[in-house]
Amino acid sequence: MRGAGIVRSVLAAWGCVAALALVAPARAQSAPDHYAAARRALVAELRAEHDPRLDPAALDLLAKVPRHAFVPAAQRAAAYENRPLAIGYGQTISQPYIVALMTSLAKPQRDQKILEIGTGSGYQAAVLAEAGAQVYSVEIIEPLGRAAARRLQAQGYRNVHTRIGDGYYGWQEHAPFDAIVVTAAASSVPPPLIAHLRPGGRMVIPVGGSFFTQTLMLIEKQADGRVRSRQLMPVRFVPLTRATD
Numbered sequence: 644m645r646g647a648g649i650v651r652s653v654l655a656a657w658g659c660v661a662a663l664a665l666v667a668p669a670r671a672q673s674a675p676d677h678y679a680a681a682r683r684a685l686v687a688e689l690r691a692e693h694d695p696r697l698d699p700a701a702l703d704l705l706a707k708v709p710r711h712a713f714v715p716a717a718q719r720a721a722a723y724e725n726r727p728l729a730i731g732y733g734q735t736i737s738q739p740y741i742v743a744l745m746t747s748l749a750k751p752q753r754d755q756k757i758l759e760i761g762t763g764s765g766y767q768a769a770v771l772a773e774a775g776a777q778v779y780s781v782e783i784i785e786p787l788g789r790a791a792a793r794r795l796q797a798q799g800y801r802n803v804h805t806r807i808g809d810g811y812y813g814w815q816e817h818a819p820f821d822a823i824v825v826t827a828a829a830s831s832v833p834p835p836l837i838a839h840l841r842p843g844g845r846m847v848i849p850v851g852g853s854f855f856t857q858t859l860m861l862i863e864k865q866a867d868g869r870v871r872s873r874q875l876m877p878v879r880f881v882p883l884t885r886a887t888d
Contacts, residue, residue, distance in 0.1 A: 646687035669710060678711045685710075688725060689743055696873070696875075697740075698747035702774040705743055712798055713766035730764045732784050734881055736806045737826060741878065742767055748861055748875075749822040749846045751776045756817060759884075760810030761826035765791035768803045771824065780815050781810040783884050809886040813839040820844060828857045828881040832872070840864045849880040 676682075686706045689697060710790030711722035712738055718728045725737040737745075745767070751757055753775030759768050762782035768791075771778045778800075785807050792805040806814065810825070811833045819841035825848035832848060840846055844864050851857030859875045 644661045658780060676709060678709060678723065682706060682710065685723040685725060685739055689739075689740060692740075696747060696860075697743050698750070700774075701743050701746040701770075704746060704751075704770050706768065707773045710766060712737070713764040713769065714796060725885070732787055732789070734763055734784065734787060736766050737880075740852070742770055744859075745824055745847045746770050748846060749824050751822060757818040758814055758817070758818075758823045758836075759826065760823070760836070762788050762791045763826060765795045765803070765805075766801075767824060767826055768805075769795060769800055771799065772800045772803045774800065776821075779814050779820070780805045781808050781814055783807070783809055783886065791824045811835065811883065811885055815839070820887045822846070823848070825849065826880065826881070828853070828878075828880040829883040832860070832862060837862065837864070837870060839840055842868060843875035849878050853882045 656776065660847055683706065686702050689702055689705070705859045711740050712717045714722050714728050716729060720726060725739050725784070727738045730736050735885055743809065749757065751771045751774035754790045755776040755780050757771050759771065759778060759780040762780040763766060768780045780803060782791060782805065786807060788807045795803045795805070797868035812835045821844050822842055823840055823844070825844040825846070828849040828851050830852055832850060834847060840862070842864050843866055846862040847859070849859050857878050857880060859878045861873045861875055863871045865871065
């Protein structure tokens with residue numbers, strides 16, 4: 644019957660739409676972006692540095708994320724300058740170069756599980772999410788964490804999962820992780836985070852006190868469980884806040 648044929652055609656078409664939905668990118672397409680030129684210029688500036696530590700794939704991820712959506716309205720004019728910006732509560736959104744570097748070191752891949760300690764405004768989580776990873780982000784400052792969760796949802800990042808808590812202890816329910824990115828300086832590498840790292844996984848973390856030299860470190864867990872660490876460069880981060888602070 645012709646009617647049945649039409650129904651079959653409609654169902655087939657619906658199946659194609661459903662299949663497309665399953666492979667859709669993590670972030671939904673948004674309205675025209677008036678900051679696109681400024682974002683391209685920032686990424687071009689980072690590429691022009693020819694820093695071998697910056698993975699071109701990480702810069703491609705930065706090119707997709709609207710940094711202006713992750714800074715306070717009063718800071719949007721400076722959103723695509725290569726410098727950190729204040730986001731309130733004594734916290735900052737990291738310099739784009741540092742975000743690109745930490746992303747390069749974490750090497751995010753589709754379908755990986757990545758833990759972020761220090762959600763902040765949500766920008767670093769969004770960059771990691773653009774790789775197609777499932778990102779689990781912990782923020783101890785509740786107003787920041789709640790605002791970041793709303794912001795990430797509004798931007799369509801369905802693969803970012805947030806919680807309020809002490810990041811020192813990680814996120815046990817979702818461990819182990821393929822990569823861990825810590826966006827605040829710890830006095831030493833937290834043992835719970837090492838425990839949450841999958842064999843073969845990588846952790847990027849700044850280590851050092853508030854008034855002392857901080858060092859960006861790469862922690863790699865070998866297949867046999869042994870841990871190897873490398874000091875990479877001096878950095879300046881806000882301190883990792885603890886529940887007892």
